[in-house]
Amino acid sequence: MLLRASRIAFIGSALIAASSIGYNVWAHGNVTPQAVDTSKLPDIAPDNNTWATKNPYRADPQVYAIAQKIGESAYGGNCARCHGLDAISGGIAPDLRYLDKGEAGDEWYIQRFQHGSSRDGKVYMPPMGEALGQKAGWAIRSWLDSKHEE
Structure with a gap:
């Protein structure tokens, strides 16, 4: 006792x-977004500022592999503190392994990445689109596809 x-x-x-x-x-x-080096990824057509609604890197397996590697590092530096290491959430934020895989989950994902999430004036996820850019967002999404659980 x-x-x-x-x-x-x-x-x-x-x-x-x-x-x-x-x-x-x-x-x-407060959390400061960590920069992501996306220089090894091709630009997104028509330009990097026009947000795509589906992952532009998925069409080319070689580019997709590069995007996954970049996305893994970007996730670790910017997403893991809330969404969990290796995308396994501890309950603070949604477990992204259960996000619809492929194009089925792309639109929801990029909208959240770009604009964040808030309810009743409380920010649950800050907008990351402007801070990290579209190329980093799709790289993270590419890596998350590799972590998908049914």
């Missing part, structure tokens, strides 16, 4: 100390 009381006292002290120095221990706070 004494050991349990000591743990509770220690945890309480840690929380008080953290809050007294200005840290919010209950949330990760």
